Amino acid sequence: MSEPVRIAVLGAASEFARRRMLPAFAASHEVTLAAVASRDPGRAAETAAEYGCRAFGSYADLLADDTVEAVYLPLPCGLHARWARDALLAGKHVLVEKPVAMSGPEAAELSALARERGLALTENVLFVHHSQHRAALRYVTEGAIGRLQSFEATYTVPRRPAFDIRYQPALGGGALWDTGVYPVRAALHLAAPGHSLRLVGAVARRGPGDTVDTSGSALLDGGNGLALQLTYGLDHSYRSSYTYQGSEGRLTVDRAYTPPADHLPEVRLERGGEVTRIPLAADDQVDNAVTAFAEAVRTAAHPDPEILRQAELLQEISRAGSG
Known part of the structure; x- marks a missing residue:
């Protein structure tokens, strides 16, 4: 049996992450919640204490930690691409809330970076796992x-x-x-x-x-x-x-x-x-999604091509809707 993937969370403000994803990580046999980072050290410490993991007061400090294999990014949409890029450059597998990026070129860049480094890049679209x-x-x-x-x-x-x-x-x-x-x-x-x-x-x-x-x-x-x-x-x-x-x-x-x-x-x-x-x-789509991400990490699966197709289509819709 494979060892659980050591995953950390960048950002402790998301209500969805606290309600659905962190409990799923804690309950899963496929991952171990290793750390939580927040720009609010008090919130990081409080969340980490609840799950018995380490707290970081800086995203960059967490990404520099060699014991962390993967990160989950439940940040505001406008910050997804930046921190996904930094995580991949730090050698971490990435599970990021949707959308991965707010443009097709950004999504293409991130997908290419993940492939080049042999890292999983997964968009946390849960319903496809039901x-x-x-x-x-x-x-x-x-x-x-x-x-x-x-x-x-x-x-x-x-x-x-x-x-x-x-x-x-x-x-x-x-x-x-x-x-x-x-x-x-x-x-x-x-x-x-x-x-x-x-x-x-x-x-x-x-x-x-x-x-x-x-x-x-x-x-x-x-x-x-x-x-x-x-x-x-x-x-x-x-x-x-x-x-x-x-x-x-x-x-x-x-x-x-x-x-x-x-x-x-x-x-x-x-x-x-x-x-x-x-x-x-x-069916438990959250648990299924966590398991699928762990498998992507272990197999160094290439990014799902739907990530790029979705980003391009969202960008087209955005432009047409504001025109």
Whole structure:
């Protein structure tokens, strides 16, 4: 049995990291939480004490530590590329929150750097590790809804407090970079895997007084008559779903992107005027993602090509939406 990967966390401010990722690291047999770094030494010490690991008051000091094999970066979007680059240059494998970078060239640079140094670079998109999506795609490819004609993916969440980093442009805020990543990755991973997608058009909107986009949508051409409609937002009622529309029916997955480990998913198949709800097994996408990252570290796996395709597509949507 392989030794657990010694992973450290750069940044202790992320509520998501404290709620989902740190407990997953602590519970996993595949990784060992070795250290936490924060620019707030008190917060670093408090978090490290909770998990019985070391605390660093500097990101650079942690990256210089030879006992750390890998780092997890739950920083604001605008800081991902910088610290992922520094971590790779320091010889660390990298698990970084989405998006890895806010432009295609940055993502390409990071992917090339990881390949050159034989290091894993993994974007922490959790939902792709949940078994419900393989089941849904299997029904579609086996003809349950006839010929696939369109794909609709939506991820919208309620508004957060005004001081939230998602509303700060200097830190990479905005709906596209926070919630838009999910339908974009769904399009790449679930609707057109291995195929190129062409952006037809995009719109982005801001709420009153906002300095970043708080909602948007994009229309993509998947070729062979496949249309993809993506919707995202930070100022909405909660919705997390996607639908395959075919010539003979439609198939929908709800709670698609952030289901808890005990959630019992189902696929809803509509065909011939009848609705069939197909129950699926619960799955822990967070634990699966941690295990997949550990395997990528051990095998020095090349970066997922979807990282680059996603970064390029997000950049195109951003430009079109602001035009």
